[in-house]
Every structure is written in C-alpha cells, then in structure tokens.
C-alpha cells in the first residue's frame with residue numbers, strides 16, 4: 243500500500259487538519275481574479291477514487307506498484323483573454339458538506355472539498371469562467387458541469403452525441419451535465435482547437451477512451467509545454483506495457499491515438515501528466531499556488 247492510500251486510512255480527521263492548514267496558509271497569497279500577465283494553471287482537488295481491480299485496466303497485480311487507486315484533479319487555466327475550467331469533478335458540490343467530511347458515491351468516488359469554494363479562493367465564480375471543457379463524459383469528470391452552463395462549452399461532436407444519446411451508455415451521469423444540452427458551445431469534429439487564438443491553450447482531439455475524448459495542451463512560459471492527457475492513460479503501466487483499459491470505447495482507436503500523441507509529445511517536448519496518477523499528482527503545486 244502506498245503513502246496516499248495509508249493517508250486515506252488514517253481517516254477524515256487527518257484530512258480535516260490538513261485542509262485547515264492549507265486554508266490557514268493560503269490567505270494572504272491568494273491571487274486575485276485580475277487577468278494574469280502570464281498564462282497560469284491551477285490544480286484543484288476534486289477527490290480520489292478508491293482501489294479498483296487492476297484487471298479493469300488490463301494489468302496484473304504483479305505488473306504494477308501498489309494498488310489501483312486514483313486522484314481526480316480539476317484544473318483552472320487563466321489566460322489574459324479569459325479562463326477555462328478543465329474537468330469538473332466526480333461528486334457534485336451540493337453533496338459535499340465541505341467541513342472536512344469525506345463523501346463516497348458509487349462506492350469508489352470520494353471527495354472532501356467543493357469545487358466552487360476552491361474557485362472563490364482564487365477570486366472566481368463559476369459564472370465568470372469563460373470556457374468549460376472536459377476530457378470526456380465519464381462520471382468522474384462531469385459532476386459539476388451544470389455549474390458552468392453559462393460558460394462556452396468546448397466539446398467534440400462525437401462526445402456530445404454519446405452524452406445525450408437515448409441508448410444506454412456506460413459510466414455516464416447525465417444529470418450532472420443536463421444543463422449543457424443547450425448551452426453556448428464550440429463543437430469540434432475530431433479536431434484540435436486553439437482556445438484563445440495564440441497557441442498557448444489547445445484542446446487536442448484524442449478519441450478512443452470515449453468517442454470524443456480530448457486532452458489539453460498548454461504552453462507555459464516558465465514550466466514549458468505541458469499535456470494534460472485526460473484518461474488517454476490512467477496508470478503509467480498502460481503506457482509502458484501498452485495496455486488499453488477494458489472499458490475503452492474502441493481499443494484500436496485508443497492505440498492509434500496514443501501513437502499520434504507519442505509523436506506529438508516527441509515533437510513538442512511536452513511534459514505529460516496522467517491526470518489520475520497519484521504519483522504524478524502528489525509532488526505538484528496545488529492552488530492557490532500555480533504553474534506559469
């Protein structure tokens with residue numbers, strides 16, 4: 243069992259104390275909502291996912307380090323021309339007491355902190371956010387989507403169709419995004435999209451995990467090029483051992499996308515963050531700190 247899992251087992255009290263400390267130290271350093279000079283990336287805490295069966299990801303327990311548990315970050319991107327929220331959590335804010343108590347939904351989706359107060363601490367209200375984009379429609383990425391119905395939603399057509407399909411579609415939480423159906427949106431046809439027109443924030447099409455799965459590429463001045471890979475991979479071992487999760491929409495499509503992405507990463511020199519990977523996420527700066 244790794245450090246993070248042990249941390250969870252220590253219980254809610256530790257989490258609450260940690261949060262209190264985080265809040266206490268965040269006060270005077272909180273950035274205002276004024277447009278930042280440089281592009282900024284904030285990492286927000288949208289929960290964790292309890293250990294799952296490695297077989298779901300086509301790996302054997304002996305092939306991985308520790309168990310298969312995840313973190314679920316949300317991300318706020320602040321650009322001089324506007325803001326973008328990337329992925330919006332797995333437990334809706336209204337179900338989280340936000341007093342340090344951990345909520346568990348669907349047996350494995352856990353959260354202790356609401357998203358809206360995390361944005362407020364940075365000086366933003368959900369209705370101020372210019373753009374909403376999610377890597378894909380799975381329930382651990384859409385929980386607070388309705389909160390951003392006033393934003394312009396950037397979505398691939400294939401994803402939109404799956405989200406609002408009458409047919410049964412797995413791992414979907416349609417209530418969490420029902421207000422987006424008629425929201426202002428930019429619909430993409432399996433294509434990339436330069437969000438602010440200067441090449442620093444680019445939605446990258448990456449179908450396979452879901453029909454319209456996408457990633458986010460950032461050109462950060464100090465940090466350098468960065469790819470938030472969505473769920474192109476969940477475990478680093480999917481990448482090193484060439485495994486595709488059992489629940490991907492189209493495994494062959496995932497493999498083709500991964501090949502293209504590997505080439506893009508080679509050419510751009512981008513750092514790749516596997517969003518759900520606890521080892522990737524643990525050492526990263528969390529809001530109110532930021533990358534620029």
Ligand SMILES: [Zn+2]
Nearest residue numbers: 380382383473
């Ligand atoms: Zn996910």
